[in-house]
Amino acid sequence: IAESLRLGGLVTAALKQLPVVRALAQRVGRAEQSDDTLGTHNSEFDIDLKPLGGDETEFAQADIRRVLVRFLGVNFAMETFLTERVEETLSGYTASVVLNVFGDDLDLIDTKAQQIAKVLNDVPGATDVQIQSPPGMPQLSIKLRKQDLERWGFDAVNVLDLIRAAYQGDTVGQGYEENRVFPIIVILTPRSRQSLAQVSDMPLRAPSGAYVRLKQLGDIYETSGRYQILHQGARRVQTITANVAGRDVASFVADAKAQLAAKVALPTGTYLEFAGAAEAQSKARRDLLLNVLVAGIGIVLLLSMVTRNVNNLLLVLANLPFALAGGVLAVFASGGLLSLGAMVGFVTLFGITLRNSILMISHYEHLVGDEGRCWDNDTAIRGAADRFPAIVMTSLVTALGVLPLAIGMSESGREIEGPMAVVILGGLLTSMALNLLVLPTLALRYGRFEGPSRQNSERFKARVD
Known part of the structure; x- marks a missing residue:
């Protein structure tokens, strides 16, 4: 200390x-x-x-x-407060990359951990590489000799209790001051426990009444050891942590895995396991992609039931590439890192742009089916003009809402919201422009909008007759 x-x-x-x-x-x-x-x-x-x-x-x-x-x-190791709390919650360590070495032999996993730490230091982007429970902590070892204990009539447990009380302290009573209670602890003075010689000369009273020095009962020497033996799932483990600077965590972990597989040989019974924020982000990405895929299939099925026309369904979905292009450009402009926040931004962006395209296509169906207009160039322009205020205001309000997050995306605490806002902003700009300019042209060329059905017309004619 x-x-x-x-x-x-x-x-x-x-x-x-x-x-x-x-x-x-x-x-x-x-x-x-x-x-x-x-x-x-x-x-x-x-x-x-x-x-x-x-x-x-x-x-x-x-x-x-x-x-x-x-x-x-x-x-x-250096982290912002929010990042440290999140990473400590995920893995128990304040680092974005956590690598656990499992095995039965403590000396072996310590050796392998040192080799792994050396390899990680050579991976581009690695910072703050640490072994969490390194060996080599100075210790004072007292090894009692059974023959000497029996000779003087000592019990090993009693001797160890006396040593603990002398150097760690032992509660022998309580003191009271008004409504406060204080423990009374007996311990040797600091001057009496500063050196190895003083520990060796500590007197102990034998059952016979004679005083024996501690060095007469055991071997006392300085050594090194571990201040903590880590376990996980009832298995011995040594943990190496690292942070990443100047690149994304996913690519760093991929490079680290490749280099460790080539440079570190593990014997039977010893194996590696990555954990921490990197693995949590990877799992979150997989879960997000799976959920988006299931939700996307459901949305396409519902839209097909509503549009009842393959061409119109494809027109509704055609706005997705418009938004995707802007979002991808925004990601590259902000550094080219596809983080979990950016992926959430794409999901939000797709929802907004699908709403805008549905507004456009459904209005075309209303103009032709309900108002009886012919599907031609004038109708396509009229529909785009009618939906212009709704689409523009929706996009502008959303963009203004996320603009402060995008501007301060590099500030602490905005590691998720910042990339999400940048993706939404970039995608809204392209999807809004292309939705109002390109989609009407595609709808005019490939759209299938029909007026009242022939069956309804025949029924109407029968009533007139």
Whole structure:
């Protein structure tokens, strides 16, 4: 903890030199009964930035990373608050890519985890690569000798309880002050437990009344070990985490899988498993595509029942490529990353553009079927002019609603809404223009709009006769 505080002071002083940093706070270690199972070597820095917008936030994060990379031997991971909460909810770790190594041999999975971390560091876009429970934590090992315990009449459990009370403390009573209760804890003074020699010389009273030093009962030595042995599903696991910068997470995971398969050989009984936000996004994409496919089939069936004409059904669906073109152009213009938010934007966009095309085609059917107009160029122009205000106002109101999200898509907290709004804006522009200009031409050429049926005409003639 003392070393973490010392390093924290150096990091704080370096980060305060950046003009974008407004305030800094450091948290070291964890509370005694905290839900977080982090080691005492772990620290968190809360960095409050000055108000920034757009790409300025990304530039500020890059500047912070350039400062942190100067501290050799220290691993850093940086996330915005919302992203950290989402990723921690998905996988338990504050990283977009989580890779678990399962196996029975702790030393083996630790070795493989170090190899995997080295490979991940070489994948383009990898940042903040960390092993979550690395070995090598300094420990003091006390191994009692059975023969010496029996010689002096000690019980091993009692000796260990005495050591725990001396160095961790033991509650021996309670103190009261008005309505508050305080535990009374007995523990050795800090000066008496600072070195290995002091631990070895700790006196213990034998049942015979004689005092025996701890080193006479066991071997005491410094070693290294693990502050935590991770488990998942009753299996031993070592976890490697990483963040991605400058590219999309899906392509990074695909490259990482290819390089790990080529460079890291795993023995029988040891295997890898990707988790985290990357896998969650992949699963969400698959579920979204499946749901969209099922919903699309249902919509096409309903439209075919309403239009009762293949040509008119295809005219209604012809507006989808118009919207798709604008959405794809908007994705490329904003960086070319097809995120989950962008996919949700396409679904929303298709719903709006289908509504506009249905308005147009149904009005043509009304003009010809109900008003008895001939299906010609004048009718096509009249129908487009009648539906012009409704289509334009629907598109403009929707565009104005999502415009603020699109403008600030690079700001923290808009990782989903920003790409969605950009796709909707781009698709609305092309679909609105092509719906009013191209669709009437296609409808004039391929549409099938008929007036009152011949059967109704014959019935009307029979009544007249």
